[in-house]
Amino acid sequence: MDITANNTVFIPGATSGIGLALALALRAEGNTVVIGGRRADRLASIAAEYPDLGTVAVDTTDPASIAAAAKEVRERYPQLNVLITMAGIMRVEDWTRPDAFLDSAESVVTTNVLGPIRLIAAFVEHLREQPDATIMTVSSGLAFTPLAATPSYNASKAAIHLLSESLRLQLADTSVSVVEIVPPAVRTTLLPGQETSEFAMPLEDYVAEVVELLRSDPNAGEVQVERVKFLRHAEARGDYGDVVATLNAVDPHGK
Known part of the structure; x- marks a missing residue:
C-alpha cells in the first residue's frame, strides 16, 4: 500500500487505540480517511476534533450494521480503495471452567474473525473495481506465540493470519493487495492495565514505525x-x- 497515493481509507473500529492513531497518521500523509464505530457520541466527538475525518456508525458484530455501513461508505466515498479491518477485542479466560469462558470465546470469535470476514465480503467487489486497492488485516504477535491467559484471542488472530495469507493468493491476479499488520502488545485499553504496561510498546512509537515501514516498502x-x-x-x-x-x-x- 502506497500511503502517499491519496487513498480513500475506511477503518471500522477506529474510535480509539491503534485504529484512531493509524487513521490520524494516514490522514497526515494526505489520504482521505473514514472511521467507523458503534458509539455515536464518540464518533461525534472525534468529528468535532478532526473535522476532516469522515465518520460512519457501524457495529462489526452485527451483519445488518456492516451491510448498512458498507452501503453508506460506498455511496459517500465512491473512490474508496483501502479497507482496514481494525475492530477487535481481547479477553482473559479460564478454560478449566466451561461456564467461565464460553460467552467470552464466542464474543471474541464474532468480533475478531466474523467481523473482518463480513467486512471483506461487504467491500471486496467494490475494491476489485478500483485500479489499486488494499485490504489490510490486523493479526497479532500472539497468532504465532500464545499467551496462556487469552486462548480465544490467540486463536482468532491465528485465523486472521491464515485468512490474510489465503486471500493474498486468491486476489493475486486482481487489483487488490492484502497487507497484514502484526502488532506486539501496544499501550491501549485492549486489556485492563495495558495502557500503562511497561511491557507494551507506546502507541505513538508503534504507529510511527508502522507508517515508516509502509512508506519504505x-x-x-x-x-x-x-x-x-x-x-x-x-x-x-x-x-x-x-x-x-x-x-x-x-x-x-x-x-
Missing part, C-alpha cells in the same frame, strides 16, 4: 515492527519454547 505483505519479531519468528528461530515461557512470565494486565 509499499509492497509489503506483512508489517512487522521490530518489537513483534520476538514472537513472530520464534518457531523459525528454534527458540519457541523459551519465547512461550518468557511471554507467559509477564502478567497480561501489565502489573
Whole structure:
C-alpha cells in the first residue's frame, strides 16, 4: 500500500487505540480517511476534533450494521480503495471452567474473525473495481506465540493470519493487495492495565514505525515492527519454547 497515493481509507473500529492513531497518521500523509464505530457520541466527538475525518456508525458484530455501513461508505466515498479491518477485542479466560469462558470465546470469535470476514465480503467487489486497492488485516504477535491467559484471542488472530495469507493468493491476479499488520502488545485499553504496561510498546512509537515501514516498502505483505519479531519468528528461530515461557512470565494486565 502506497500511503502517499491519496487513498480513500475506511477503518471500522477506529474510535480509539491503534485504529484512531493509524487513521490520524494516514490522514497526515494526505489520504482521505473514514472511521467507523458503534458509539455515536464518540464518533461525534472525534468529528468535532478532526473535522476532516469522515465518520460512519457501524457495529462489526452485527451483519445488518456492516451491510448498512458498507452501503453508506460506498455511496459517500465512491473512490474508496483501502479497507482496514481494525475492530477487535481481547479477553482473559479460564478454560478449566466451561461456564467461565464460553460467552467470552464466542464474543471474541464474532468480533475478531466474523467481523473482518463480513467486512471483506461487504467491500471486496467494490475494491476489485478500483485500479489499486488494499485490504489490510490486523493479526497479532500472539497468532504465532500464545499467551496462556487469552486462548480465544490467540486463536482468532491465528485465523486472521491464515485468512490474510489465503486471500493474498486468491486476489493475486486482481487489483487488490492484502497487507497484514502484526502488532506486539501496544499501550491501549485492549486489556485492563495495558495502557500503562511497561511491557507494551507506546502507541505513538508503534504507529510511527508502522507508517515508516509502509512508506519504505509499499509492497509489503506483512508489517512487522521490530518489537513483534520476538514472537513472530520464534518457531523459525528454534527458540519457541523459551519465547512461550518468557511471554507467559509477564502478567497480561501489565502489573
